[in-house]
Amino acid sequence: MIDAINNSLFSPIGEDGMIGILLILNGLKVTLIVTFFAMLLGAVLGIGTTFMKMSSKWYIRFPANLYVGVIRGTPVVVQLVILYFIVLSALDVDKITAAIIAFGLNSGAYISEIIRAGIQAVDKDQTEAARSLGLSQTMTMKSIILPQAIKNILPALGNEFIVLLKETAVIGFIGGVDLMRAGEIIRSRTFEDSVPLFTCALIYLFLTYSFTFVLSKFEKRLKQSD
Amino acid sequence: MIKITNLHKNFGDNHVLKGISEHIRQGEVVSVIGPSGSGKSTFLRCINLLEQPSQGDIEIEGQLITAPNACVDKLRQKVGMVFQNFNLFPHKTVMQNIILAPISLKLMTPAQAEVKALDLLAQVGLSDKANAYPASLSGGQKQRVAIARALAMEPDLMLFDEPTSALDPEMVGDVLDVMKDLALKGMTMVIVTHEMGFARDVSDRVIFMDGGYVVESSPPDALFSHPKEARTQAFLSKVLRAG
Numbered sequence: 001m002i003d004a005i006n007n008s009l010f011s012p013i014g015e016d017g018m019i020g021i022l023l024i025l026n027g028l029k030v031t032l033i034v035t036f037f038a039m040l041l042g043a044v045l046g047i048g049t050t051f052m053k054m055s056s057k058w059y060i061r062f063p064a065n066l067y068v069g070v071i072r073g074t075p076v077v078v079q080l081v082i083l084y085f086i087v088l089s090a091l092d093v094d095k096i097t098a099a100i101i102a103f104g105l106n107s108g109a110y111i112s113e114i115i116r117a118g119i120q121a122v123d124k125d126q127t128e129a130a131r132s133l134g135l136s137q138t139m140t141m142k143s144i145i146l147p148q149a150i151k152n153i154l155p156a157l158g159n160e161f162i163v164l165l166k167e168t169a170v171i172g173f174i175g176g177v178d179l180m181r182a183g184e185i186i187r188s189r190t191f192e193d194s195v196p197l198f199t200c201a202l203i204y205l206f207l208t209y210s211f212t213f214v215l216s217k218f219e220k221r222l223k224q225s226d
Numbered sequence: 227m228i229k230i231t232n233l234h235k236n237f238g239d240n241h242v243l244k245g246i247s248e249h250i251r252q253g254e255v256v257s258v259i260g261p262s263g264s265g266k267s268t269f270l271r272c273i274n275l276l277e278q279p280s281q282g283d284i285e286i287e288g289q290l291i292t293a294p295n296a297c298v299d300k301l302r303q304k305v306g307m308v309f310q311n312f313n314l315f316p317h318k319t320v321m322q323n324i325i326l327a328p329i330s331l332k333l334m335t336p337a338q339a340e341v342k343a344l345d346l347l348a349q350v351g352l353s354d355k356a357n358a359y360p361a362s363l364s365g366g367q368k369q370r371v372a373i374a375r376a377l378a379m380e381p382d383l384m385l386f387d388e389p390t391s392a393l394d395p396e397m398v399g400d401v402l403d404v405m406k407d408l409a410l411k412g413m414t415m416v417i418v419t420h421e422m423g424f425a426r427d428v429s430d431r432v433i434f435m436d437g438g439y440v441v442e443s444s445p446p447d448a449l450f451s452h453p454k455e456a457r458t459q460a461f462l463s464k465v466l467r468a469g
Contacts, residue, residue: 128276129313129372133327133379134303143326147317 008192009199013185020186020196027182028203030096034178035165038103042164043157045108050115064112071109077170079106084174095176099168107164114160118153119145151222158215162208169204179203227252227383227414228273233282235268242268244438245282255415257425257446260435261461266418269435270385273416274305287382303331306376310388312368314360320347320371321356324378339378346374350404366397370404377408384408386417390424402428422465426450434458 009020052064071079080102088098122145130140172181183200187193228250235243242265250256258266271277273284275291275298284292291301315323324346325339334342347353350370360368369389376384386405390398402424409415409428419425425432426446434442434449434457442449442458450466453459 123313125309125311125313126315129307129309129315130327131299132274132276132302132305132307132309133376134299134301134331135327136299139330143330144315148315151317 004192004195008186008190008195013189020190023177023182023185024179024196024199024203027177027179030171030177031165031168031179034096034099034103034168034171034176035161037100038107038168039161039164041100041104042107042111042160045104046111046115049108049112050119053112053116054119068109068112071106072113076103076106076167077173080170081173095171095174098174099171099176099178103164103168106167107160110160110163111157114156115149115153118149118151118156121152122148154222155215155219158211158218162211165207165211166204227254227287228416229283229285230273231283231285233269233272233284234280235265235272235277236280242438243272243279246438246440248433248440248443250414250416253412253414254430255409255413255428256417256431256433257429258416258418258433258435259420259422259425259461260441264435265438266435267387270387270416270418273383273385274302274307276307303327303333303379304382306379306381306384308369308372308376308384308386308389310391312360312365312372312392314368314372314375316360319357319359320352320363323360323371324375327375328378333379342378343374346377347371349377349407350374351400364397365393366400369393369397369401373401373404373408383414383416386415386419388418388420390419390421420465422450422462434461436461 009024011020012018013020013023049064049067052060053068055061080099083102083105084093084095084098088101093101126144126148127140130144131137135143168178169180171178172184177185179200183196186196190196228248230246230248230250233243233246234241244265246265246269258269260266268277272279273286279292282292283290286301286305289301290296291298314320315326318326321340321343324343325334325336328334328339328342329336344353344356347356350373352367352370352374355363355367355371360371363371373384373389389405390401393401398421402421405415405417405424406428417425417429429446431443432446432449433440434453434455436457442453442455444454449458450462453462
């Protein structure tokens with residue numbers, strides 16, 4: 001056991017002399033960078049898509065619905081591979097950027113659904129009350145609907161972040177070295193299976209658990225005015 | 227003040243209002259009574275265009291609000307509405323609920339709006355609740371805040387959509403007292419209600435609706451004591467016996 005840990009994590013692996021644990025930490029960095037920026041991109045796309053979907057004009061709604069439909073209907077790993085090897089192949093885009101774009105596009109579709117559901121969960125009586133006071137549609141959205149919708153949206157957005165973090169484990173498909181891929185490299189070079197894989201799993205678990213913990217604290221604070 | 231001519235409303239195949247013409251004068255208090263599904267609430271909601279009439283004209287203070295280019299938001303600033311389920315904004319305090327519209331619409335400065343709000347809260351007997359959130363109020367208190375919120379816009383006309391139907395019986399009196407007070411001050415009011423005693427005491431006129439029509443429209447004493455139409459008689463004999 002000690003030997004296995006030593007071999008796979010604290011000794012040079014392969015000819016480049018890389019230490020296993022450093023490879024894993026670099027992979028973790030990639031995982032976090034991709035997750036974070038994909039989430040940001042997803043939030044922007046998600047907000048834009050939501051507003052497009054609420055438009056009264058079909059030619060604005062249509063592309064938004066198509067986007068969400070296609071993304072939700074295909075596996076993220078397929079989207080990632082198509083984006084990197086086909087769509088972006090002519091442009092000299094590095095793997096991390098490609099992964100951010102792919103996961104951002106993916107996340108945007110889900111986030112738009114989260115925002116839409118959050119807005120729709122606010123009782124339509126609230127709109128009527130605001131409009132009956134003479135507030136415009138935009139004012140009603142801004143002062144009445146969105147502040148209430150945000151309480152529905154934020155917890156679901158936290159979940160989306162966790163899902164996204166785990167989904168980035170397929171970055172290896174385009175040759176990017178994330179946390180999962182780092183574990184795989186160690187496994188293939190040292191022929192130690194358990195230590196690198198469980199190390200990866202524990203790190204994922206630690207990240208999602210701590211994030212869930214922070215989120216639940218935050219949710220409690222949001223509920224205070226209820 | 228309000229002139230309604232041949233008002234129709236369809237929800238799909240459901241013909242809810244079948245040609246209503248009414249004239250409501252400045253300062254008049256009109257109660258609308260009738261069985262469930264008779265179109266009372268739809269009629270009321272058409273007056274501030276929460277429901278778009280399918281056909282017919284509504285004129286308020288000389289303005290044809292059913293015209294295609296009518297400014298609906300401006301109209302609604304002058305027409306207060308009180309809902310059955312209060313519809314307070316749960317994420318805002320009582321004070322914020324009341325001052326939101328006058329400030330957002332730049333009709334008052336925040337300082338003016340707050341003075342006005344405190345005055346209104348005193349009128350409805352809730353001066354101590356200015357900083358409370360709606361969730362901590364009883365139904366009757368919520369409804370009185372909702373009335374204060376509508377009054378903060380200084381409306382010329384107030385619409386009440388079954389304002390006491392969602393309240394516990396012991397809360398009804400407080401809300402009715404506030405409305406009575408408002409009627410005495412000369413506010414033009416249209417009230418959809420099941421409170422027959424209140425309709426009788428406070429209204430200048432009572433409208434009985436059934437099946438999408440106005441069946442009878444008379445001063446309260448005449449309507450309650452000597453209903454002319456058979457359907458009015460049947461309805462009243464049921465609700466008055468129950469009450």
